Amino acid sequence: MPISNGYFSNIENALLTVGCFHFQLRTWMVPNLRGKLVMGEKSKVEALREVATQLGMKDWNFRVDPCVNESSWLTPKSDCSYPCTNSLICNCSYPGGVCHVVQLFPKGQDLDGVLPPSLVKLPYLKMIDFTRNYLSGTIPREWASTKLEYLFLKGQDLDGVLPPSLVKLPYLKMIDFTRNYLSGTIPREWASTKLEYLSVTVNNLSGPIPTYLGNITTLIYLSLESNLFSGSVPPELGNLVNLENLTLSANNLTGELPINLTNLSKLMELRISSNNFTGKIPNFFQSWKHLQKLEIQASGLEGPIPSSISVLSSLTELRISDLLGEGSKFPTLSSITSMKRLMLRSCNLYGPIPEFISKMTALQTL
Numbered sequence: 294m295p296i297s298n299g300y301f302s303n304i305e306n307a308l309l310t311v312g313c314f315h316f317q318l319r320t321w322m323v324p325n326l327r328g329k330l331v332m333g334e335k336s337k338v339e340a341l342r343e344v345a346t347q348l349g350m351k352d353w354n355f356r357v358d359p360c361v362n363e364s365s366w367l368t369p370k371s372d373c374s375y376p377c378t379n380s381l382i383c384n385c386s387y388p389g390g391v392c393h394v395v396q397l398f399p400k401g402q403d404l405d406g407v408l409p410p411s412l413v414k415l416p417y418l419k420m421i422d423f424t425r426n427y428l429s430g431t432i433p434r435e436w437a438s439t440k441l442e443y444l445f446l447k448g449q450d451l452d453g454v455l456p457p458s459l460v461k462l463p464y465l466k467m468i469d470f471t472r473n474y475l476s477g478t479i480p481r482e483w484a485s486t487k488l489e490y491l492s493v494t495v496n497n498l499s500g501p502i503p504t505y506l507g508n509i510t511t512l513i514y515l516s517l518e519s520n521l522f523s524g525s526v527p528p529e530l531g532n533l534v535n536l537e538n539l540t541l542s543a544n545n546l547t548g549e550l551p552i553n554l555t556n557l558s559k560l561m562e563l564r565i566s567s568n569n570f571t572g573k574i575p576n577f578f579q580s581w582k583h584l585q586k587l588e589i590q591a592s593g594l595e596g597p598i599p600s601s602i603s604v605l606s607s608l609t610e611l612r613i614s615d616l617l618g619e620g621s622k623f624p625t626l627s628s629i630t631s632m633k634r635l636m637l638r639s640c641n642l643y644g645p646i647p648e649f650i651s652k653m654t655a656l657q658t659l
Contacts, residue, residue, distance in 0.1 A: 337394065340414035341381075348428065349406030350399060352379070360385060360392040377401025377425065384417070393417035401425040408451070410435040419464070424448055437461035447471040447492075455493070457482040471495055471516075484508040492516040494540070499523070502546075507532035516540040518564070528553040535559060542566040542588065555580035566590035566612075573618065578602050586610040596641055597621030603628055609655075614638040623647050634658040 338355055345353050353359070360383035382396035394415050404426040410433040412418060420443035428446075431453035442464045451470070454477035459465060467490035475496040484505035489512060499521035506515070507529025515536060522544040530539070531553025539557065542564045549572040550565070560581050570593040578584070578601045585607050595618030602611075603625045609632060620641030626632065627649035634657060635650075650659070 337415075340411060341394070343411035343414065344397075344409040347406050347409035347411060348399060348423075348426075349404045350402070358392075359383065359394065378422075396420040398422050399426070404428055408433055408436075408446070412436060412441075413438050416440065419443065421445065424469075432456045432459070434458050440464055443467045445469045446473065449473050451475060455480055455483075455498075459483065460486055462486075466490065468492070479503050479506065481505055487511045490514040493520065495519040497521060501525075502527055502530070502541075504529045506530065509533070510535065512536055514538040517544065519543040522546060524548070526551055526554070530554065531556040533557065538562040540564040541568065544568055546570060547593075550575050550577070552577075557581065558583070560584055561607075562586040564588040565592050567592070569593040573597070574599055574613075574616070576601055578604055581605065583607060588612040589614075590638075591615040593617070595619070598624045598637075598640060598642075600625065602626070605629065608632055610634040612636045613640055616640045625649075627652075629653075631655050 338359070341353065341359060342355055345351070359381055378398045378400045379402050380398045381394055383392045384395045385392040387393060395417055396419060400422050401424065404423070406428060407430040408428055412421070413435040416439070418439055418441060421441065422445040424445050424447040426448070427450055429450040429452070431451065434456065437458040439462065441462055443466060447469050448471065451473040453475065455470070455475055457480040459468070460480070460482040465486060466488060468488060469490070469492045471492050471494040473496050475493065475498060478498055478500045479493065481503065486509060488509050491509070491512060491514065494516045495518070497520065498517070501524035502517065502522050504527040507527065510532055512533050513535055515533065515538065518540045519542070523546065525548030526541065526546060528551040531551065534556055536557050537559050539560060539562070543566065546568040547570065550570065552575070555577050558580055561583050562585060563581070564586070566588050567590065573595045574589065576599040578599060582604055584605050586609065587605070588610070590612055591614060594616065596616040597619055598613060598616070598621055606628050608629045611632065612634065614636065616639065620643050622644045623642050623646065627647070630653070632653050633655050635653070636658065650656070
């Protein structure tokens, strides 16, 4: 699966797109409609039966081969108020036409089971998306023996701590544990991974942001939003030179932003709202010329808004509010022609509203 900033900005739509190409992808990879499941059809179906039992899945049709595009393996809920799919994808391009299950998408199916340890019996599985179910319990240690690359467990009822054993997944690129009840912190063992995407948004993680996150230099997307992290932002985050999205909003972070963040020259989205930072908004904008979205709302930082913000010609969204300290004139934003959302609330601005606002033809929210 290709990685791009657009994919990160709308992860749900990206996965839904994969689901839409379900038939097309499998048909392309299946040399005939009677592709054989590796390790024997029966053993593979039995593995899926175990997975279904553990998930609480009741509508998979185990009487037919799941890799022959049989529609009974595709049972999307008709009353979804949000994107949902229920499908699996096989790769039948292996020698001899044997088939492996490589992706599972029981997404938004109201499943109330547990995370299935039996996934380990699907040794070629690369992606799972269990988003918006009611799965509970902890993350099975058995998963450390899989070949998973993409792991989406968004919106479950998971508790416990993040498992250090995930470091044993050498191919893992993306982890999304958004909206669960996980506690503790991010395991030190994860520092040696090659992750590109990590989201633990809306959990109960606490303590300082681990300095060793700066070792995961492959990261492109990092969201620690809506947890209980405290203390200052570690300078080591400045080592994440490939980072395009950094979201630290809604924690208990304090202190000043470290100058090391100027190393993040590829940054396209920065959100640091709802914290308790101190000092003035740092004049780092010269280093973030690719920035498209900037959010500094009720962050604890003081004004004025640095005049160098005018160099951010790619901005489409700027939200700054509740600045403490001295005021400033309305920032010069005339070079930002793609602005869609502009909010400067309670920023102690003075002077007239500038004329260039009327020339922002893409502006939707002011």
